[in-house]
Amino acid sequence: MLQTVLSGLESGSWFALLGLAIVVVMKAADVPNFAMAEIGLVATYVGTVLNAAGISFWPAVVVTLVIGTLLAIVIDLALMRKLAKHGHFPLLLMTIGLSLALNALIGLIWGHEPRSFTAPWSGNHLDVGGLDVSWAQVVTIVVGALGAIGITAFFRSPMGAQMRAVAENRETARLIGVNAGRLSAIAWGLGGLIASTAVMLQAQSTLVSTHSAASLIIYGFVAATMGGFVSLFGTFAGGLALGIIQQVVGTYISTSAQFAVALLAVFLVLMLRPGGFTKGMRLRDV
Amino acid sequence: MLLEIEDARTGYGRLEVLHGVSLNVAEGEIITVLGPNGTGKTTLMRLLSGVVPLWSGRVRFDGSDLLKATPEKRASLGLCQLPEGRGIFQTLTVGENLHLGTASRRASAARVRADRDRVLGVFPELAGRLTASASSLSGGQQQMLALARAMMGRPRLLLIDELSFGLAPRIVHDLFEVVRELRDDGVTFLIVEQQASALRVSDRTYVMRNGRNELDRASADLLASDELVASYLR
Amino acid sequence: MSEPGRATATTTHTEDPTMVTAGAEAVTEPSAHAVGRTKGLVAVVALLLLFAAPFVLNSYLLFVLNLTLVYAVATLGFNLLVGWSGQIGLAHAALFAIGAYGSAIAMEQGVPFLVTIPLVGLAAGGLAVLIGFPAIRLTGFFLAIATLALGMAIVELLKGARAVTGGGGGLNVEVFTLPGINGSASTYFVTLAVAAVAFFLVRRSLIGRFGRTLQAVRHLGQLSGSLGVSALRYRLIAFGLSGFIAAVAGSLYGQLQTFVFPAMFEMNLLVPMLVMVFVGGAGSHWGPLIGAAFAVVLIELFQDLGDLQAIAYGVVLMVAIAVLPGGLVSLFATFRDSRLVGRLLARRTASERSEVRA
Ligand SMILES: Nc1ncnc2c1ncn2[C@@H]1O[C@H](COP(=O)(O)OP(=O)(O)OP(=O)(O)O)[C@@H](O)[C@H]1O
Numbered sequence: 074m075l076q077t078v079l080s081g082l083e084s085g086s087w088f089a090l091l092g093l094a095i096v097v098v099m100k101a102a103d104v105p106n107f108a109m110a111e112i113g114l115v116a117t118y119v120g121t122v123l124n125a126a127g128i129s130f131w132p133a134v135v136v137t138l139v140i141g142t143l144l145a146i147v148i149d150l151a152l153m154r155k156l157a158k159h160g161h162f163p164l165l166l167m168t169i170g171l172s173l174a175l176n177a178l179i180g181l182i183w184g185h186e187p188r189s190f191t192a193p194w195s196g197n198h199l200d201v202g203g204l205d206v207s208w209a210q211v212v213t214i215v216v217g218a219l220g221a222i223g224i225t226a227f228f229r230s231p232m233g234a235q236m237r238a239v240a241e242n243r244e245t246a247r248l249i250g251v252n253a254g255r256l257s258a259i260a261w262g263l264g265g266l267i268a269s270t271a272v273m274l275q276a277q278s279t280l281v282s283t284h285s286a287a288s289l290i291i292y293g294f295v296a297a298t299m300g301g302f303v304s305l306f307g308t309f310a311g312g313l314a315l316g317i318i319q320q321v322v323g324t325y326i327s328t329s330a331q332f333a334v335a336l337l338a339v340f341l342v343l344m345l346r347p348g349g350f351t352k353g354m355r356l357r358d359v
Numbered sequence: 360m361l362l363e364i365e366d367a368r369t370g371y372g373r374l375e376v377l378h379g380v381s382l383n384v385a386e387g388e389i390i391t392v393l394g395p396n397g398t399g400k401t402t403l404m405r406l407l408s409g410v411v412p413l414w415s416g417r418v419r420f421d422g423s424d425l426l427k428a429t430p431e432k433r434a435s436l437g438l439c440q441l442p443e444g445r446g447i448f449q450t451l452t453v454g455e456n457l458h459l460g461t462a463s464r465r466a467s468a469a470r471v472r473a474d475r476d477r478v479l480g481v482f483p484e485l486a487g488r489l490t491a492s493a494s495s496l497s498g499g500q501q502q503m504l505a506l507a508r509a510m511m512g513r514p515r516l517l518l519i520d521e522l523s524f525g526l527a528p529r530i531v532h533d534l535f536e537v538v539r540e541l542r543d544d545g546v547t548f549l550i551v552e553q554q555a556s557a558l559r560v561s562d563r564t565y566v567m568r569n570g571r572n573e574l575d576r577a578s579a580d581l582l583a584s585d586e587l588v589a590s591y592l593r
Numbered sequence: 594m595s596e597p598g599r600a601t602a603t604t605t606h607t608e609d610p611t612m613v614t615a616g617a618e619a620v621t622e623p624s625a626h627a628v629g630r631t632k633g634l635v636a637v638v639a640l641l642l643l644f645a646a647p648f649v650l651n652s653y654l655l656f657v658l659n660l661t662l663v664y665a666v667a668t669l670g671f672n673l674l675v676g677w678s679g680q681i682g683l684a685h686a687a688l689f690a691i692g693a694y695g696s697a698i699a700m701e702q703g704v705p706f707l708v709t710i711p712l713v714g715l716a717a718g719g720l721a722v723l724i725g726f727p728a729i730r731l732t733g734f735f736l737a738i739a740t741l742a743l744g745m746a747i748v749e750l751l752k753g754a755r756a757v758t759g760g761g762g763g764l765n766v767e768v769f770t771l772p773g774i775n776g777s778a779s780t781y782f783v784t785l786a787v788a789a790v791a792f793f794l795v796r797r798s799l800i801g802r803f804g805r806t807l808q809a810v811r812h813l814g815q816l817s818g819s820l821g822v823s824a825l826r827y828r829l830i831a832f833g834l835s836g837f838i839a840a841v842a843g844s845l846y847g848q849l850q851t852f853v854f855p856a857m858f859e860m861n862l863l864v865p866m867l868v869m870v871f872v873g874g875a876g877s878h879w880g881p882l883i884g885a886a887f888a889v890v891l892i893e894l895f896q897d898l899g900d901l902q903a904i905a906y907g908v909v910l911m912v913a914i915a916v917l918p919g920g921l922v923s924l925f926a927t928f929r930d931s932r933l934v935g936r937l938l939a940r941r942t943a944s945e946r947s948e949v950r951a
Pocket residue numbers: 371374376394395396397398399400401402403443553
């Protein structure tokens with residue numbers, strides 16, 4: 074059981090991070106980004122290619138993160154910016170179209186076979202009181218938690234406060250001099266950074282592919298939904314809870330039911346608690 | 360002239376709201392624009408801030424054309440707005456709201472702190488509540504916060520959309536006193552109002568009706584005569 | 594040339610609900626009778642031509658045309674929900690799947706195909722209302738995500754319920770034939786009849802009070818975010834109707850493909866469906882037909898290209914949105930509003946007005 078929970082916390086951290094990436098963009102730019110997992114996957118694949126070409130691990134990680142960040146910023150500037158005034162529908166469609174195109178493009182360039190991003194610690198294990206803990210799990214859970222704390226801190230900084238102001242009322246924020254366009258690019262960049270981190274963490278522990286990205290985005294949305302798309306804490310906790318539920322379902326029921334359970338979870342949460350689980354619990358929208 | 364508007368027309372979609380507004384504001388003045396409900400006062404403010412585009416006519420700030428400048432660009436030029444209904448962000452703390460005022464300018468942390476202390480000196484009521492949620496403030500306090508926030512941007516011209524909005528006369532009176540003090544510090548004001556109470560502090564008043572400005576008088580003259588009442592009744 | 598040209602130009606004006614702004618009403622409604630008669634004539638001729646298709650087209654082109662009509666019907670329902678009622682419900686591909694599967698399964702139980710059409714329609718319409726009951730209170734992307742998740746869950750269910758659906762392997766569909774006519778022509782005639790009836794009925798109801806109310810509800814929803822009970826009822830009706838139409842189209846799709854499997858109804862269907870609504874123009878009358886034709890041509894052009902087809906879809910969707918946020922139909926509007934055409938039109942409408950008065 075504890076072993077199951079541990080694996081749940083690990084995959085839950087990926088979901089939570091991707092959910093946070095979605096929420097960050099949602100908060101500042103008001104776009105539900107269905108292409109987030111693919112952005113992370115593109116970056117991670119570039120990392121694996123560099124790694125395979127003999128570039129050592131840490132420089133490859135840095136390049137991966139930079140590429141994820143830049144790719145997201147470019148998408149915001151080139152595709153999203155002009156559509157903002159037309160409302161949600163075109164923006165939503167744009168990210169859906171983008172995710173389809175990026176996913177297929179990755180398949181075209183790198184194929185659909187799963188890949189991994191081997192880290193120096195990959196394959197190493199610890200024995201903690203009979204519990205088999207892999208270093209990959211430790212790294213994922215720690216980075217996930219640090220990431221969540223970092224993002225929360227960011228939203229309390231002056232720039233984060235500006236983003237929350239834009240989220241609350243874009244026009245008023247601009248009237249008093251907040252540069253909403255710049256903030257939206259920053260939020261996209263931050264989202265891309267977090268998403269590449271999530272996919273990279275997944276890849277150093279297991280295999281990733283165009284298929285895993287397609288389900289990861291759904292899990293990310295589940296996590297974001299649990300936080301009502303505003304609460305960072307709710308999203309993080311929701312992601313971890315989803316990871317644990319997934320592992321429990323996979324271990325005790327069937328792995329083929331995992332995806333359906335996650336989907337039903339989104340639907341039920343939205344139906345029953347459209348504001349997310351932490352609504353009413355939070356003091357501020359952080 | 361700090362601000363010159365010549366025959367400005369604008370609106371929403373196909374609906375023209377301002378049918379040619381012209382007015383001037385000189386450095387150091389307090390100008391009121393008075394007009395009844397729905398006459399286009401807020402639209403004028405939004406035009407000046409660049410939220411709605413100018414259809415025809417001219418808007419010049421400090422001698423240069425504002426045609427293409429975005430709202431944030433205008434704010435960084437010193438053209439700030441205190442929007443209708445205060446525009447306080449309810450999900451932010453008082454301190455965060457205050458700090459937002461500096462978004463339009465580059466300033467060192469030390470200068471921001473100095474400005475904050477100065478502004479809080481003007482509004483001591485806010486000083487003790489910086490970490491409280493802005494939604495916990497009373498209406499008058501929120502308007503003080505909005506004014507304080509605008510001052511943090513060190514504006515040259517501050518556009519105020521209905522300072523008196525939903526406030527008791529005594530509080531409005533105090534706020535106008537603050538406006539007068541700030542003018543002495545070198546800020547120019549363009550204040551849009553429905554209530555004539557603004558006339559006591561302002562130098563000149565434009566009366567606006569149906570998307571046009573009709574009267575331009577020294578505020579004191581307008582207060583003394585019955586022209587104002589007459590123009591409203593027409 | 595001038596007659597049909599005028600018909601298109603003037604009708605698009607009244608048809609595009611996004612154009613209904615202050616002052617726009619006053620420009621239109623010239624000699625409604627004459628326009629109506631022309632349009633009726635065009636429709637009858639088009640229908641006759643379509644009826645003759647099986648006798649002139651080879652089997653491949655007939656399949657393409659049939660597929661276009663099936664998608665056009667599906668998009669008609671989708672457009673009703675997304676374009677007219679303004680709700681981004683994304684369970685449409687799954688409801689379409691329910692139609693395809695439901696019809697095939699009912700036929701296995703001995704129900705005649707023509708009877709399965711209304712049956713699956715009612716089942717999916719009912720399900721859509723059930724989904725809609727809580728969902729209509731959600732707005733924007735919350736609704737989108739909830740319905741997307743539910744739609745995916747339905748497809749997962751189709752994969753899981755092996756005993757009934759054949760699971761991921763798929764299900765054979767018994768093909769319905771009209772007496773004396775071969776299978777593909779039969780399928781085509783049924784599709785054509787259903788499409789004609791569906792377009793006729795939906796258009797009639799949208800032109801009337803129902804359409805106006807839906808638009809009003811949509812605009813209200815954008816303005817206030819919270820709606821009264823009667824407005825919610827209209828949203829629910831839109832949900833139910835779109836579900837009904839989706840399943841009807843799905844049953845026709847099953848007949849056309851003769852074999853269905855869950856992977857047909859995933860994102861690879863939902864995205865083209867969105868393309869169809871969007872390219873056709875959300876909230877237009879004939880957009881679904883234009884959108885479906887566009888998408889089918891695209892599908893056929895990029896067939897068997899695998900990733901390239903997906904890229905093409907994604908890119909086309911992105912380009913369409915970037916260039917024409919109002920869809921292809923907005924091109925007509927832009928054209929009409931351009932200066933020269935606008936002046937010509939204004940003159941003509943003016944003269945028509947005086948004719949009507951005289
Ligand atoms: N976003 C908008 N879209 C369409 N019309 C608008 C919009 N905002 C305002 N209007 C219209 O423009 C006109 C002027 O509105 P405006 O808000 O500028 O008036 P106002 O003088 O500020 O009124 P109030 O005293 O109520 O604040 C009104 O008739 C209003 O209906």
